[in-house]
Amino acid sequence: MSGLLVAGGPVIPNFGKPNACLKNNGWFCTHWIHEHWHDILQPALIQHIQLVVIAVAIGFAISFPLAVIGYRFSPLDPVLGVFADFLYTIPSIAFFLLLVPLTGVTVTTVEVALVSFTLFIFYRNIVVGLRSVPPDVLESARGMGMSRRQTFWRVELPLARPAIFAGLRIATVATISIATLAAFLIQDGLGAPIFDALGTPDLFHTELLVAGGLAILLALTADFLLAGLQRAVTPWTRVR
Amino acid sequence: MMILANAFADAFSFIPSHISLLLEKSWQTAELAFTALAIAIVLALPLGLWLGHRHRGLGFALGVSTLGRALPVIVVIGLLIAVIGVGFWSVTVALVIIGIPPILTNAYLAVDGVDRDVVEAARGMGLTEREILTGVELPLGLPLILAGVRLAAVFVIATATIAALAGAGGGLGDIFVRQVKYGLAGTLAAAMFVAAIALLTAGVLSLIQRAASRRTAPRA
Numbered sequence: 001m002s003g004l005l006v007a008g009g010p011v012i013p014n015f016g017k018p019n020a021c022l023k024n025n026g027w028f029c030t031h032w033i034h035e036h037w038h039d040i041l042q043p044a045l046i047q048h049i050q051l052v053v054i055a056v057a058i059g060f061a062i063s064f065p066l067a068v069i070g071y072r073f074s075p076l077d078p079v080l081g082v083f084a085d086f087l088y089t090i091p092s093i094a095f096f097l098l099l100v101p102l103t104g105v106t107v108t109t110v111e112v113a114l115v116s117f118t119l120f121i122f123y124r125n126i127v128v129g130l131r132s133v134p135p136d137v138l139e140s141a142r143g144m145g146m147s148r149r150q151t152f153w154r155v156e157l158p159l160a161r162p163a164i165f166a167g168l169r170i171a172t173v174a175t176i177s178i179a180t181l182a183a184f185l186i187q188d189g190l191g192a193p194i195f196d197a198l199g200t201p202d203l204f205h206t207e208l209l210v211a212g213g214l215a216i217l218l219a220l221t222a223d224f225l226l227a228g229l230q231r232a233v234t235p236w237t238r239v240r
Numbered sequence: 241m242m243i244l245a246n247a248f249a250d251a252f253s254f255i256p257s258h259i260s261l262l263l264e265k266s267w268q269t270a271e272l273a274f275t276a277l278a279i280a281i282v283l284a285l286p287l288g289l290w291l292g293h294r295h296r297g298l299g300f301a302l303g304v305s306t307l308g309r310a311l312p313v314i315v316v317i318g319l320l321i322a323v324i325g326v327g328f329w330s331v332t333v334a335l336v337i338i339g340i341p342p343i344l345t346n347a348y349l350a351v352d353g354v355d356r357d358v359v360e361a362a363r364g365m366g367l368t369e370r371e372i373l374t375g376v377e378l379p380l381g382l383p384l385i386l387a388g389v390r391l392a393a394v395f396v397i398a399t400a401t402i403a404a405l406a407g408a409g410g411g412l413g414d415i416f417v418r419q420v421k422y423g424l425a426g427t428l429a430a431a432m433f434v435a436a437i438a439l440l441t442a443g444v445l446s447l448i449q450r451a452a453s454r455r456t457a458p459r460a
Contacts, residue, residue, distance in 0.1 A: 089442045091398030093405070093416065094431035101247035101428070173309045180312040184405060184416075194314055198406050203322050212315030219310035 022206075029206040040193055040207075045214055048189035051179045052222075055111055056172050059118030066119075067126035068152075077127060081120075088120035092178050096185050110182040117178060118171040125167025129160030162237055165230035169223050176219040180212075190215045251428035258426065262412075266433050269411030273400040273437075276332050277393055280339030285385070288347025292381070293373045301348035308341025313399045317406040331403045331410065338399045339392040346388025350381030383453040390445035397438045412437075 021029035033041070063084075070077035090098075095113040103109040133156050141151040183191030190211050197207035231237070255262065291297040316337055320330040354377045362376045378385075404413025415422050415430035422430075 085442075086439065089394050089438050090435045091394075091401055091438050093398070093401055093413075094434040094438075097416065097427050097431040098435070100424070170309065173306060177310055177312045180314050181402070191312075191314065194312070194318065195405070198314070198318050198321075203318070205322055208315070208318045208322065212312060212318065215312050215315065216310050220306070223306055223310070 025202055025205050027205045027209055032206050033210055041210065041214065044190045044193050044211065045218070048176070048179055048191075048215065048218065051107075051110065051114065051182060051189050052172065052175045055114035055175050055179070056118060056168070058111070059115045059171060059175075060122055060168070062115065063119050063122035064126060067123050067130070070123065070127050071130040080123065081127075084120035084123045087116040090116075092117060092181050093184060096181070100185075105185055107182075107186055107188060110179075110185060110188070114175055114179060114182075118175055121171040121174065122167050125163045125170070126160065129163025129167075130156055132163060133159045161234050162230065165226065165234070169226045169230070172222050172226060173219045176215060176222060180215050190218075247424055247428060250423075250425035251432065254422075254425040254429040255432075258422075258429070261415075262429060262433055265412045265414060265430070266437060269397070269400050269413070269434070270437060272331065272403075272411055273335065273393070273397045276335030276400070277339050277389075277396050279332070280336045280343055280392060280396070281389065283336070284340040284343040285347050288344040288388075289351050289373060289378065289385075292348040292351025293369070293377060295352055297348070298352070301345050304341045305345035308338070308345075311337070313338055313395075313402055314406060317399070317403055321406060331400070334403070335396050335399050339396045342388045342391035342395065343385075344388075346391070347381070347385050350384035350388075351377045353384070354380045379455075382455075383449055386445060386449040386452055390442055390449065393441050393445060394438055397434070397441060401434050 019029070019031055022032060066080055066084075070080045092113055095116065096109055099109045099112055103112060137155060137159065138151065141155045146154065179189050180191035180194055182189050183195045193207050193211035194215075197204040197211065200207075288301065291301060313334070317331065317334040320334050324330050324333075351373070358380070359372060359376060362372045367375065400411055401413040401416070404411060404417050412430045412434050415426050419427055
């Protein structure tokens with residue numbers, strides 16, 4: 001259980017060699033950033049990206065078939081939707097703690113909670129995207145002699161892409177932000193230096209700002225890259 | 241599986257023996273969250289409605305929403321504590337910041353998305369811009385506006401719990417950070433209460449939202 005105490009336990013401050021900036025608890029001590037980029041910041045950033053990529057990939061892999069089921073069998077849609085919404089609504093910290101007896105103080109616990117969080121976003125967006133395909137278009141596809149399977153892969157899915165990508169962007173950005181809470185449980189991701197800074201006696205400004213800033217930058221960069229990808233795979237939306 | 245069963249059994253026996261503590265902390269969390277939510281509504285709703293009515297600032301509305309999602313709550317709370325110190329205000333301001341984006345963006349999209357023909361018809365009938373906004377666009381956009389409030393409420397409740405982790409005490413989060421005192425059973429019980437508050441709030445707002453959509457969309 002010791003891992004659970006990270007947030008409240010004593011934390012050894014990460015001050016390197018003391019200098020004027022650190023002594024004054026400055027907001028952007030470049031000396032400290034240089035000194036701890038390789039042992040604190042970079043590993044935390046890489047762990048953070050891993051946490052998020054795994055959660056988003058598994059979340060998408062689970063939601064996609066569920067959304068197709070919800071789209072095809074509309075009576076099931078509210079049931080699946082409400083279940084995903086239920087998982088989405090449980091605050092992450094509570095979710096982490098409720099999973100501890102099941103999966104322990106491990107990265108699995110964090111991933112299960114993060115995946116559960118993404119399901120609702122993916123599910124809604126995929127269903128909405130598939131439903132947005134105009135009936136005329138489906139009629140034409142049928143008229144052209146396409147089978148149901150062909151219609152799905154060649155017509156419905158491509159036309160649902162804008163909504164699916166919107167969901168991917170929302171889920172990715174939100175998961176990057178929420179994954180900072182993983183450090184409440186395990187020393188993993190950008191949350192680790194953030195909690196570390198919060199645990200120092202007079203709140204180490206540089207570490208909080210730089211680690212927090214990296215998390216925000218990572219989220220905005222991911223959003224920007226996914227928006228570019230979205231434009232590349234949905235050329236018809238560029239007409240406007 | 242034994243550990244699992246024991247842990248939850250302990251948590252369930254913790255609840256009746258510490259019910260007054262749990263209810264007191266739940267009340268603190270709810271009070272904090274709903275105060276912040278009310279402030280966020282007062283600040284964000286008029287702005288979102290007005291921008292939506294003018295069909296201006298789509299980029300701003302969407303940007304606020306993305307930025308709001310990208311801001312880790314623990315960083316927001318930490319920065320506010322660093323700047324204005326631990327206390328009621330740093331937590332409340334953090335919660336308001338977390339609550340604003342979904343309310344603002346949804347209010348914008350709700351009003352912006354109201355059928356332009358309907359708005360034109362209202363204008364043709366001689367309604368003032370203010371009457372159009374409050375009498376036509378607001379009722380028609382209400383389901384989406386309430387969806388934003390619901391989203392904000394869930395975020396704010398979650399964040400109110402996290403405040404304790406950043407050293408700003410109060411509410412059920414206190415139990416999370418004092419595991420030495422309350423043990424795993426207490427932590428699990430508090431987590432159940434947090435989840436219950438969030439689910440209950442979301443459930444009530446969903447019912448209101450459903451009632452609003454039934455009123456505005458009789459064709460469905």
